[in-house]
Amino acid sequence: MSVLVTGGAGYIGSHMVHALVDAGEPVVVLDNLSTGFRAAVPEAATLVTGDTGDAALVSRLIAEHGVDSIIHFAASIVVPESVAEPLKYYRNNTANTRSMIQCAVEGGVKHFIFSSTAAVYGNPAQVPVAEDATLAPMSPYGSSKLMSEIMLRDATLAHGLGHVILRYFNVAGADPAMRTGQSTKNATHLIKVAVETALGLRDKMDVFGTDYPTPDGTCVRDYIHVSDLVSAHADALRHLRAGGPSETLNCGYGRGFSVLDVIETVKAVAGVDFRVDRAARRPGDPAVIVAASDRAREVLGWQPRHDDLKTIVRHALDWQRKLGTAPR
Ligand SMILES: NC(=O)c1ccc[n+]([C@@H]2O[C@H](COP(=O)([O-])OP(=O)(O)OC[C@H]3O[C@@H](n4cnc5c(N)ncnc54)[C@H](O)[C@@H]3O)[C@@H](O)[C@H]2O)c1
Ligand SMILES: O=c1ccn([C@@H]2O[C@H](COP(=O)(O)OP(=O)(O)O[C@H]3O[C@H](CO)[C@H](O)[C@H](O)[C@H]3O)[C@@H](O)[C@H]2O)c(=O)[nH]1
Structure with missing residues (x-):
């Protein structure tokens, strides 16, 4: 079968x-x-x-x-x-x-x-x-x-x-063994965009909305x-x-990070600074969305092993390096 x-x-x-x-x-x-x-x-x-x-x-x-x-x-x-x-x-x-x-x-x-x-x-x-x-x-x-x-x-x-x-x-993130990863062209996902910017493939990136009702004003997501x-x-x-x-x-894991948390983590893990501009809100973005994740654990016995933003970012960066980077 x-x-x-x-x-x-x-x-x-x-x-x-x-x-x-x-x-x-x-x-x-x-x-x-x-x-x-x-x-x-x-x-x-x-x-x-x-x-x-x-x-x-x-x-x-x-x-x-x-x-x-x-x-x-x-x-x-x-x-x-x-x-x-x-x-x-x-x-x-x-x-x-x-x-x-x-x-x-x-x-x-x-x-x-x-x-x-x-x-x-x-x-x-x-x-x-x-x-x-x-x-x-x-x-x-x-x-x-x-x-x-x-x-x-x-x-x-x-x-x-x-x-x-x-x-x-x-x-x-990406396969820890680097056999595959996110290769999407013209990606719009935050971590992919931040990683491409860290590696010089983009000149800068935008933060879409800094006036949300969240601790730092940017949207919170469960990565x-x-x-x-x-x-x-x-x-x-x-x-x-x-x-x-x-x-x-x-x-999801049941915890959230803001857009600025993610960008700071990418800068720290990559060991580079890059230009980040404040921009208008992107239409349709909810302010905060985080999963209640207990049912998948209870029903399926699901046991996540990589619940760590730095690890997710490191794997995304390693995959992007493998795909190729622009000269800085
Ligand atoms: N990436 C995310 O954060 C995310 C979040 C929630 C849900 N999803 C869902 O996960 C799934 C996979 O997303 P992904 O991020 O890997 O996207 P992706 O674009 O990398 O993968 C989609 C794949 O489907 C293929 N495809 C699209 N339409 C097809 C069709 N009609 N016939 C045959 N192949 C077709 C594409 O060529 C591609 O290989 C999608 O259903 C998406 O809605 C993704
Ligand atoms: O260059 C960027 C890219 C994204 N963001 C922000 O970062 C957050 C996350 O955005 P993503 O595009 O990475 O992800 P979304 O939360 O919009 O959406 C993703 O998760 C959703 C579920 O929550 C859907 O499944 C959808 O398919 C998937 O793209 C949002 O506040 C977005 O405005 C930026 O500030 N700058």
Whole structure:
């Protein structure tokens, strides 16, 4: 039996593929390489270049590879782009996930693990935010993921497809063995941007908003190491295979850092100073979002190992150095 990983050539998916290969699992990756990289997929996995919306291809892969589990990462992920081009997000995230779920049901797949996001909560009334908090996404990206969650729950009730929905908080860092990392072009994520600035790939960076109701006026987020996020997926797969019920779980550590905390940490770990400008708020950014993280630990037995901002930043820096840096 194989695991089908969609988006396995991307940032988080490639870490998952390495972990599955390490565990001796046969892996098929489906990726259209729109933002992913062929080289991110280890040779021991089968890479099929194609689209999650291609139902005939997905059904063939499920049958030919005896797929019993799908881990569905493939998506469009840039929040401001989703505001400008919502229909792209409802097609690639919502419609293509609907098609993936249908192929899974028709192909007899037993387990489905879905990449959701803290963006489904919008601006939470209370932090840490628990899984049963009000869901009020503030962008088409968040809505596209919430709609996928709803379809998956309904399909489970009707067709018995076991699922775990993981709501990721802010994912960062890289494989400690430096086999893969975040290679995204024109990245917008804070730690990636700060690391690129520290290494001279950008002249400066902006802090979006310094007047939030937080201790230093900048937004607070729960940054989770990508390897810990991946281990939650491995735990989720084990949970489903052992007959555990379908679940929706946050993936964060339960503590927050401000934008300025992160930038100071990048400067300290890199040992360089760089230019940081104050800028206007970025539309749609919640002030504070931190996970209530106890359920993933209780339900899955998840045990994070890299809950340390300096470690996350060091791994992100090491990966960026490996990718290449500009002369300073
Ligand atoms: N990075 C984060 O902080 C974060 C936070 C919350 C949730 N997520 C979710 O995690 C998942 C992975 O995100 P990532 O950061 O690794 O992004 P990424 O862009 O690096 O990876 C996405 C991968 O999916 C592929 N892809 C996109 N559309 C496809 C399609 N239609 N068919 C086949 N392949 C397709 C891309 O080529 C890429 O390899 C996404 O579902 C995203 O919404 C990410
Ligand atoms: O150059 C930058 C980049 C980011 N930020 C700020 O840093 C914080 C974190 O921003 P990111 O773009 O790194 O992450 P987000 O919190 O906006 O969003 C991320 O986490 C969300 C869940 O919380 C979603 O899953 C989304 O897909 C994912 O990009 C925000 O306050 C943002 O305004 C800056 O100040 N300057």
